[in-house]
Amino acid sequence: MVLVRTLSPTIAYPVPLLNPPFRTHLAVRCCNLSSQRQTQLHSRKLVLEVKEKLAKEHYSLPVGRNGRDDEDMILWFLKDRKFSVPDAIFKLTKAIKWRQDFEVSKLTEETVKVAAQTGKGFIHEFLDINGRPVLVVVGSKHFPQALDPADDERLCVFLIEKALSKLPTGKEQILAIIDLRGFSTENADLKFLTFLFDVFYYYYPKRLGQVLFVDAPFVFKPIWQLVKPLLKSYASLVRFCSAETVRKEYFTDETLPSSFRD
Incomplete structure (x- = not known):
C-alpha cells in the first residue's frame, strides 16, 4: 500500500494498491492463448x-x-x-x-487369413501401460520360404492398420514387440524386417513409438548389424530387453500378453 498525504503534513491515509501479479498472470495467459491460436x-x-x-x-x-x-x-x-x-x-x-x-483399403481378416493363422503376428487385445496399441511379432513362427513374401507384407500392413484403429483419443503411436525367444537362423528374414521399418518410415511416419526386441539370441545379432544402418533415426526406437522387462515395465498383471505370463 502507499501513503497519501493531505494538505496537513501531519496526517497520512493508507491506500491499497491493485495486486500486480493478477494482471501479470492474466497477461501471460492471454499471450499463451494468442500464440496457440x-x-x-x-x-x-x-x-x-x-x-x-x-x-x-x-x-x-x-x-x-x-x-x-x-x-x-x-x-x-x-x-x-x-x-x-x-x-x-x-x-x-x-x-x-x-x-x-x-490396395490397403481392401485388406480384411479374410484376405490375410493364411498368414495370420501361423500366429507370427497379431494385435494384443489390451493397450500397454502408456495407452498404446500393441503389435506383436513372433520371430520363431516366421519361415520365409513357407509363404509368398507378399502374404507376409499384407499381414504386416493389415495389423498396422488394425493397431492404429485402436488408438485411444489423444494417443498417436503404437508399440511393437518382436518376440525373439526361440529364434533361429531358419527364421531370419532381412528383407521382411527392412520392409517393416520402411513401411513405418515412408507410409506411417511417427506412428511407431518404440520397438522391443525381446530375448534376442546370439544368432540375431549379425542380422541387426546389417539392418541397423538402413533404419537411420528409427534405430533409436529399438530397445533390446528381456521378457521380464516386458512384464514389469509395459503391462499390468491383467493386460500382459498370455505368451509372456510365467
Whole structure:
C-alpha cells in the first residue's frame, strides 16, 4: 500500500494498491492463448495450401479417407516434415500412391487369413501401460520360404492398420514387440524386417513409438548389424530387453500378453 498525504503534513491515509501479479498472470495467459491460436491458424493455412496443390498437381490421386483431401492425414505429414510444404507433398503423394497400389483399403481378416493363422503376428487385445496399441511379432513362427513374401507384407500392413484403429483419443503411436525367444537362423528374414521399418518410415511416419526386441539370441545379432544402418533415426526406437522387462515395465498383471505370463 502507499501513503497519501493531505494538505496537513501531519496526517497520512493508507491506500491499497491493485495486486500486480493478477494482471501479470492474466497477461501471460492471454499471450499463451494468442500464440496457440496463431499456431493453429498457421497449421490450418498450410493444410489448405497442401490440399490445393495436391488437387492441382496430383488430381489423379484418390480422395476421401487417406486420400489427397484428407486434412488429418495432410496435417500429420506436415508435422512429420517439420511443416515444409514441398517435403510434405513429396512424402504424402508417395504414401497415397502406395496405399492405392497396395490396395490397403481392401485388406480384411479374410484376405490375410493364411498368414495370420501361423500366429507370427497379431494385435494384443489390451493397450500397454502408456495407452498404446500393441503389435506383436513372433520371430520363431516366421519361415520365409513357407509363404509368398507378399502374404507376409499384407499381414504386416493389415495389423498396422488394425493397431492404429485402436488408438485411444489423444494417443498417436503404437508399440511393437518382436518376440525373439526361440529364434533361429531358419527364421531370419532381412528383407521382411527392412520392409517393416520402411513401411513405418515412408507410409506411417511417427506412428511407431518404440520397438522391443525381446530375448534376442546370439544368432540375431549379425542380422541387426546389417539392418541397423538402413533404419537411420528409427534405430533409436529399438530397445533390446528381456521378457521380464516386458512384464514389469509395459503391462499390468491383467493386460500382459498370455505368451509372456510365467
